[in-house]
Amino acid sequence: MKKLPFSPWHFVLAPLALLFALPLIWLLVSSVMSNAEINKFPPALWPSGIKLDGYRFVLGNALFPRWFLNSFIVSAVAVTANLVFGSLGGYAFARMRFAGSRLLLGLMLATMVIPFQLTMIPTFLVMKDLGLIDTLGALIVPSLVTPFSVFLFRQFFVTLPRELEEAAWIDGCGRLRILVSVVLPLARPALSTVAVLTFLSTWNDLTWPLIAINHDSNYTLQLGLTTFQGQHHTQWAAVMAGNVITVLPVLLGFLLAQKAFIRSLAATGLKG
Amino acid sequence: MASVVGTFTIDPRARRAAAKRRTRGEGATAWAFVSPSVLIILGLSIVPVLWSLLLSFQVNDLVSPSRWVGFANYKALSADPAFQAAVEHTLVYTALYVPLSVVGGLGIALMLDRQIRFISIYRTLVFVPFVVSAAAQGVLFSFVLDPEFGAANSVLHKFGLPAQGFFSDPGQALYLLVAISLWSGTGFCVIVYLAALQGVPGELVEAARIDGAGRAGVLRHVVLPTLTPVTVFLALFQVINALQVFDLVFVTTKGGPLGSTTVIVYFIWEKAFKSFTAGYSAAAAYALAVALLLAGLALQLYQRRRKGVR
DSSP states (O other): OOOOOOOTTHHHHHHHHHHHHHHHHHHHHHHTSOHHHHHSSSOOSSOSSOOOHHHHHHHHSSHHHHHHHHHHHHHHHHHHHHHHHHHHHHHHHHHOOOTTHHHHHHHHHHGGGSOHHHHHHHHHHHHHHTTOTTSHHHHHGGGSOOHHHHHHHHHHHHHSOTHHHHHHHHTTOOHHHHIIIIIHHHOHHHHHHHHHHHHHHHHHOOHHHHHHOOSGGGOOHHHHHHHHHHHTTTOHHHHHHHHHHHHHHHHHHHHHTHHHHHHHHHHHOOOO | OHHHHHHHSOOHHHHHHHHHHHHHHHHHHHHHHHHHHHHHHHHTTHHHHHHHHHHTTEEOOSSSOOEEOTTHHHHHHHHOHHHHHHHHHHHHHHHHHHHHHHHHHHHHHHHHOSOOTTHHHHHHHHHGGGGSOHHHHHHHHHHHTOTTTOHHHHHHHHTTOOOOOGGGOTTTHHHHHHHHHHHHHHHHHHHHHHHHHTTSOHHHHHHHHHTTOOHHHHIIIIIHHHHHHHHHHHHHHHHHHHHTOOHHHHHHTTTOSTTTTOOHHHHHHHHHHTSOOHHHHHHHHHHHHHHHHHHHHHHHHHHHHHHHHO
16 A cells, blocks of 8 residues: 555544444454353453354354355355346347337336335235245245346446457357357456345345245244344354354455445445 | 349348348347246236235235225224324434435545545445344344443443433334444445545536635535535435335334334334234335335436436
């Protein structure tokens, strides 16, 4: 980093940034406390040493690793499916002419403004009829592709110059071949934006798993965490350890892909 | 001669047929490309929206056959004190969260918009709570604000201040939810404003400086007007978010204590999946959807007008 002169602004900005960081620091700190330290009054504000009892407790619990796996499966399938179906649909809307394409695109865009609360009861009934309630399938099917993914890919593909595809076209490549070997390698910003936002929204979702899942063996991490809290009221260290493990993948992902992440959020104005 | 010409020119009918064949072939491929998205997106949005509308005119417990009751659900809703309370709580939450997050976000963005050391660390720290799920936030703050074991009361104790009830106090719970939402949601406004501040034309700032404008003058007459579209977008975006608040409420207070944090979406969830009055719940969801639609339309109108002016 380039050396810059000291600025008095640090006196304002450092405490402000610390204020935002404090709850997360406290999350980490309390996850390594012993229950004795948490349960005494007034509770300790700093651990006497690093105790991993909380982590041992949650990881040794039969359900917690299962919840992690469930969340991972649902998010991984959602990300993959959104990339595949989103890019296929987006490419067709950007480059191919077919009857009703404009109407269809308009309809898809219109569905983006429908609030989830309006569709959740019938979606529950549909999933029940399909026999998917209380399975991971109920979490996966509605998140396979979002109108946002299709639209984002379409907008990106429209900006690519057609000439890039023409050589492959003349060589007799089909549309699928062109999409896979010419267009997608150029579409990394769109791919990463869709992947990041899909992961964020599926990993962090609570409402739909709450409705669609009954048995604790099918819970996702977010859902498990909320029940965990009630069951182990005195085991706060374990609850916080579980919370750290829930937050960590998103936090690590964010820190690794910070620039792309912020750019995509600022550009799309969407929260997951 | 005629036959030679015939071999080199293409019969217009044949050409049209060929074009048709090509687009038909293309049409089939295109449909293959879009059909997964179309089936899933339209199947799980248009159908449920209409279904919800039907439900809102019925009595339905999600299990047994439903019974048609016309506008009875809507009538009952308008007379239900619990729904009125939910609307009130949601409006209080929105009226506090939206202006504070947008104005706070603008203030912090203006402070963070300078080239000094550690600035990217400051920006990261302000934004990071945004990616933490509402469930994780709720669990964390339930712990921090626990009246017995929480760090918050421990700190108050150190300063000799009386212990607080926090989420167990009906007079505090809703405001605490606003505070937690501000902690996680302000960073988003900061990031959007920081991006927008890059677009403030430097020549305008310079011109204003030459004309004798001080810092406050440049801010008021150049920077803020340039940011107006972003402010409008953020305000409406946050309104839409605030009207739909649920996860945080579910994890921390479950609508309590004494119903003091029952917001509209919590009411909808409770009616559908706890008391199994799905028709009644659907009517409430439609009432919320109309409110959201109005907010969304305002955003659309504003953006269209702006584009028209440009």
